[in-house]
């Protein structure tokens with residue numbers, strides 16, 4: 744179980760992370776555009792390369808959005824007083840785990856299953 748000081752620290756960190764990811768996403772969405780129209784002069788490899796980069800950037804954005812959702816859900820749990828409790832078994836999630844991943848909603852045992 745986490746104490747009040749730890750709960751405050753985690754809430755501040757979750758809020759900071761949300762702001763940080765929102766900023767990152769805004770910036771990234773402005774730069775990640777589909778590969779430009781091809782005029783036939785670029786080589787096949789460089790075209791594949793640019794498509795690959797685009798796919799990787801999109802996958803990165805998807806991960807960031809998922810984390811943002813998880814962080815917002817963590818804030819909701821904090822408001823409800825349900826934060827830090829495993830959504831599966833109801834046990835307390837360890838401080839070590841929340842410290843590394845403040846959006847965690849499962850204890851280490853359930854997450855490993």
Ligand SMILES: [Zn+2]
Pocket residue numbers: 829830831832833834849850851852853854
């Ligand atoms: Zn659990």
